[in-house]
Amino acid sequence: MSQQAGTHRPSPEEQRRRVVRAKQARRRVAISAVSTVVVLGALAVVVVTSPGWGVVRSTFFDLDYAREVLPAVFKGLLLNIRLTIVASVAIAILGLALALARTSKAAALTPFRILATAYVDLFRGVPTLLVILLVGFGVPALQLTGVTSSVIILGTTAIVLTYSAYVAEVLRSGILSVHPSQRAAARSLGLTSGQALRYVVLPQGVRRVVPPLLNDFVSLLKDTGLISVLGVIDAVRAAQIESSKSFNYTPYVVAAVLFLLLTIPLTRMTDRFVHRAIERQNAQVGG
């Protein structure tokens, strides 16, 4: 290290290598551009020249009609967003409670552990749509006093029931992934098992499962559309109403595009988060 940082000049050999590398890079860009144009162009030609394209364009991609139904579908989407926010808070609380019940070893919590396991088995194993139908139509049929018959609340409840089972399993795997030596270190410092869980195990476990939790959040946003089967006027139902007026399916495409505008940024964010987490982990191993 006799040379000072920043004063090093690349050797002629290195300069030559840089020229070659730049040429290789230009060639890679050219190849990927050409192959993209060829593949996507071919796809577009196949679709547009197909015999039914004229009919499909007018029934699925009618731009004027799309503009006309947009406000109604968008209003429905706002309901999906609201339900997603409310449901995710409830899911976080219930999911965490289930995960803690399943991972706890306390003797007094044995019945809760059994109940939580049965709960997770049940709601993870039944299709979401069936849970929505059973809760949405079954609970009002019981005619219990004091229990709501609002389909919005019942539908959201059904989704919360299902998703808290998913989220509980994700959180549980996060809790179990924290090495036992962390708990031992916490206990040896005098922390009770509850304190060790709260200050040492949970913060690390939850951090590790943020990417899968974000995935579940995106799925949740989409699945709030399922409660349209109960007659709730969300984006999906609004699109259905509009399209049944005109026998034109453009409203469905409008709804799909609106969902995509929400979910694509969310999934990109998740990807970036996962990427950063992996990089950090690699840096740790290397350091």
Added chain:
Amino acid sequence: MTGTPVLRVEDVYKSFGAEQVLQGVSLAVPEHTVTVLIGASGSGKSTLLRCVNLLTPVDDGVIRLDDWDITDPDVDPDQVRRQIGMVFQSFNLFPHLSVLDNITLSPRKVHDVPRARAEAEGMALLERFGLADKARQYPDRLSGGQQQRVAIVRSMAVSPRLMLMDEVTSALDPVLVNEVLSTVRELKSEGMTMVIATHEMGFAEQVADEVCFLSAGIIVERGRPEAVLHDPQDQRTRDFLRRVHEAGRL
């Protein structure tokens, strides 16, 4: 060295399944003294330390901390651990907390020390052990030696009655071993009562008041470090020290 020993281990047995790890170990550690446990891997050193910290329950025998039978099933293990500091081979710092938060977690949550005071005391400790500039860093930014020194400071922060160290230098490369050992030496000079399991014979000779050589779950030889390490009486101790010597660790 008068009065009741801080730690007394009386005829302790422990097995994991068919494997008998401790087969009647007895030990007395007077206040302000350092007992060093040596022996091959699997001789029971770590298990003995884990039993003292109640991380592993004993199968038989009694362990007393200041005359308090801590192997009594009615004893609250948390109460015991609050008086015993333990440092592990693998550091076990909490990676999601800064160095200072690692140190103040137990004082704040277990001993109800207000945050400001806990942090002031934590900073004073870091200062003393030359780690003050690392207070706001996270463990993954520190070298192994620094991490282990933080782990030692973390155990010191609750003013333990007794300190247990389980091969605290085994995960470190030779250059970093010394900084950790000098931290341990400093604890000794302050009068901390310690039980240390180690493979560093030179270090054992420097800090130990008593050296115990464990083999197959029993203490086969014990005494002053110069006696046990340089003039061993038992054949098993001689064999072990010769192997260590051949490996260039003495």
